[in-house]
Amino acid sequence: MESTECVRVAVNIRPLITPELLNGCTDCITVAPKEPQVHIGSHTFTYDFVYGNAGYPCSEIYNHCVAPLVDALFKGYNATVLAYGQTGSGKTYTMGTNYSGDGTNGGIIPNVMEDIFRRVETTKDSSELLIRVSFIEIFKEEVFDLLDSNSSALLKNDSCVQAKHTALSRAPIQIRETASGGITLAGVTEAEVQTKEEMGSYLAQGSLCRATGSTNMNSQSSRSHAIFTITLEQKKIASGSCATTEDGGEDILCAKLHLVDLAGSERAKRTGADGMRLKEGIHINKGLLALGNVISALGDEKKRKEGGHVPYRDSKLTRLLQDSLGGNSKTVMIACVSPADTNAEETLNTLKYANRARNIQNKAVINRDPATAQMQRMRSKIEQLQTELLFYRGDSGAFDELQILKHKISLLEVSNRELQNELQERRVTSEHFSKRAYDAQVEKDKHIMIIESVRNGKSLDEIESCQSEKYVSKIQELEGELLHIKSLKKTSNHQYLDDSYDDGTRSNNVLLPSSNESSDCEDKVIDVTVKGTLERKKVTKQARLSKPKGKKNKLVKDRIFSEDQSLVILQEIITFHLVKGKTYKDDLSGFCDHLKPKIIPCQPTEAQVKEKIMNLRKKYKKVTSFVTRGENGEDESVYPQDFQLWKQIWGDDGILPYKRRG
Numbered sequence: 001m002e003s004t005e006c007v008r009v010a011v012n013i014r015p016l017i018t019p020e021l022l023n024g025c026t027d028c029i030t031v032a033p034k035e036p037q038v039h040i041g042s043h044t045f046t047y048d049f050v051y052g053n054a055g056y057p058c059s060e061i062y063n064h065c066v067a068p069l070v071d072a073l074f075k076g077y078n079a080t081v082l083a084y085g086q087t088g089s090g091k092t093y094t095m096g097t098n099y100s101g102d103g104t105n106g107g108i109i110p111n112v113m114e115d116i117f118r119r120v121e122t123t124k125d126s127s128e129l130l131i132r133v134s135f136i137e138i139f140k141e142e143v144f145d146l147l148d149s150n151s152s153a154l155l156k157n158d159s160c161v162q163a164k165h166t167a168l169s170r171a172p173i174q175i176r177e178t179a180s181g182g183i184t185l186a187g188v189t190e191a192e193v194q195t196k197e198e199m200g201s202y203l204a205q206g207s208l209c210r211a212t213g214s215t216n217m218n219s220q221s222s223r224s225h226a227i228f229t230i231t232l233e234q235k236k237i238a239s240g241s242c243a244t245t246e247d248g249g250e251d252i253l254c255a256k257l258h259l260v261d262l263a264g265s266e267r268a269k270r271t272g273a274d275g276m277r278l279k280e281g282i283h284i285n286k287g288l289l290a291l292g293n294v295i296s297a298l299g300d301e302k303k304r305k306e307g308g309h310v311p312y313r314d315s316k317l318t319r320l321l322q323d324s325l326g327g328n329s330k331t332v333m334i335a336c337v338s339p340a341d342t343n344a345e346e347t348l349n350t351l352k353y354a355n356r357a358r359n360i361q362n363k364a365v366i367n368r369d370p371a372t373a374q375m376q377r378m379r380s381k382i383e384q385l386q387t388e389l390l391f392y393r394g395d396s397g398a399f400d401e402l403q404i405l406k407h408k409i410s411l412l413e414v415s416n417r418e419l420q421n422e423l424q425e426r427r428v429t430s431e432h433f434s435k436r437a438y439d440a441q442v443e444k445d446k447h448i449m450i451i452e453s454v455r456n457g458k459s460l461d462e463i464e465s466c467q468s469e470k471y472v473s474k475i476q477e478l479e480g481e482l483l484h485i486k487s488l489k490k491t492s493n494h495q496y497l498d499d500s501y502d503d504g505t506r507s508n509n510v511l512l513p514s515s516n517e518s519s520d521c522e523d524k525v526i527d528v529t530v531k532g533t534l535e536r537k538k539v540t541k542q543a544r545l546s547k548p549k550g551k552k553n554k555l556v557k558d559r560i561f562s563e564d565q566s567l568v569i570l571q572e573i574i575t576f577h578l579v580k581g582k583t584y585k586d587d588l589s590g591f592c593d594h595l596k597p598k599i600i601p602c603q604p605t606e607a608q609v610k611e612k613i614m615n616l617r618k619k620y621k622k623v624t625s626f627v628t629r630g631e632n633g634e635d636e637s638v639y640p641q642d643f644q645l646w647k648q649i650w651g652d653d654g655i656l657p658y659k660r661r662g
């Protein structure tokens with residue numbers, strides 16, 4: 001934000017002082033009532049403010065002229081208060097540059113200190129503040145540091161006079177110009193201060209070191225131009241519109257308040273200066289002349305519009321005040337004048353200069369410290385890049401999280417393996433219990449048989465001695481028979497079932513039907529072994545060609561029963577009979593339900609089971625005939641009791657296959 005405004009000018013008319021009164025001086029200035037206007041002789045000048053001699057009281061200078069500049073300082077604007085006037089006109093008195101720190105001195109600078117630290121208290125929660133002070137003087141056209149540590153060391157030794165003397169021999173400070181055109185002082189002390197008292201101590205130290213001397217016009221005449229500079233850096237820390245700049249950087253403001261107490265213009269004839277004082281006076285006047293020329297150049301509207309030259313470089317004073325006059329600053333000039341008629345000519349000159357200064361236009365801008373702001377942005381960028389680097393290196397929280405997840409996965413994999421092992425163990429246990437359940441079922445069947453026998457009127461002794469034992473042994477024999485059949489199937493080389501194999505190979509399968517049973521012709525061409533390892537298809541080309549299509553379909557159907565399943569069916573027929581007391585014929589549907597869980601892979605229909613049973617019956621009949629005839633020559637009637645049981649199971653034409661062993 002740029003603010004173009006003229007230098008504001010106030011006139012401070014001190015009262016007549018004792019020497020003037022003693023000399024019978026009278027007031028040569030009058031102030032227009034309720035107007036910032038002064039009259040001197042035939043001249044009338046209007047200013048922004050007029051203090052003293054019936055104008056505003058001097059105590060109001062701070063509130064009217066300086067407080068707004070302190071306010072601007074906190075907003076980031078540079079500001080200058082410049083006291084100008086002839087020697088003895090009250091500049092030092094007005095500025096308070098003769099500050100001793102004991103509370104006896106007033107003036108603008110002590111009020112500024114008070115005001116600044118009062119504002120610091122109210123803004124410290126929203127801003128980080130850094131306050132520095134510097135104090136320099138321009139003495140005989142050289143710049144000196146009034147806060148130089150050598151001076152302060154001498155002051156501690158209570159050698160004020162020596163300090164001032166030493167100050168004269170100090171090395172001057174060089175003025176430097178920055179790339180942006182700003183003016184800096186190389187190596188000047190910029191003391192950081194935290195409190196008003198601290199700042200006051202630096203003001204007092206510098207005031208004591210400042211070159212003063214006694215003249216006829218002023219017993220404590222300032223022989224140098226003094227500039228007390230307060231630098232305020234602020235970083236907004238509260239949220240809000242001022243917290244960040246448009247480019248996203250932090251809002252860091254850096255502004256300076258220059259408080260200038262000029263040496264007074266003087267006439268050697270009146271001051272009585274000679275020798276050293278005369279030389280001082282010449283330098284003072286030279287600097288003030290340069291200032292006057294700058295003010296004239298800036299104050300002349302025509303020259304200003306033409307872009308005329310402003311002679312800032314003609315003196316150190318004007319170089320240092322370059323920004324304050326016609327530059328980046330809000331400036332108030334306080335023209336101090338003596339009302340004594342003896343000083344009327346000097347006062348008129350001062351008033352003329354002051355009036356001209358009112359035409360000076362300044363362009364104040366808020367000073368955001370570009371270097372600091374840029375540094376802050378770069379620091380933020382570095383932090384961001386460091387965070388990213390840590391992430392990609394794997395040092396970040398995300399990497400740790402990834403490692404934790406990997407660890408969890410490995411733990412879950414171990415847990416999964418353990419659960420699989422446990423599942424396997426439980427399967428084994430389950431099979432064990434299934435076997436025990438089966439044994440229990442057999443036991444239960446045995447007891448059912450005993451109960452039925454008892455119901456049929458048999459004594460327990462008989463049952464125990466005969467029936468029970470016989471049935472149990474019968475079951476065992478039946479099981480043995482089935483095993484034997486398996487054995488026969490594997491070992492027999494006799495062709496006793498089928499003579500029609502075209503390749504002459506003898507079938508090992510005792511369950512194959514004979515060739516003369518047309519209903520079982522499909523069994524002639526299929527030989528399915530118990531384990532499936534010897535599965536072979538004995539299909540002759542001739543037989544295949546001779547088979548009608550309907551029979552072929554039937555053959556396919558019969559393949560759904562493996563040889564193992566055939567044995568299971570035989571076994572279950574017996575079990576079904578013993579447990580239910582029924583034959584499969586009586587309850588084919590019930591038998592199928594009983595059978596299906598045992599031959600789950602097939603899931604045969606009732607018709608398929610029925611057909612299979614018919615085939616099995618014929619096979620067993622054949623086998624039994626062969627065994628009985630071939631081995632023992634016995635007739636099945638030899639075993640009438642068992643035969644009856646077998647008939648119950650199979651039906652009327654049942655046989656006793658297990659009897660073949662004799």
Ligand SMILES: Nc1ncnc2c1ncn2[C@@H]1O[C@H](COP(=O)(O)OP(=O)(O)OP(=O)(O)O)[C@@H](O)[C@H]1O
Nearest residue numbers: 014015087088089090091092093218221222263264
């Ligand atoms: N408003 C005032 N009321 C009373 N006394 C004043 C006032 N202003 C200045 N004086 C007195 O006038 C004398 C000269 O003042 P001061 O030293 O401030 O003048 P100066 O302009 O700084 O002079 P120089 O340029 O020689 O340093 C001092 O004795 C001071 O006490």
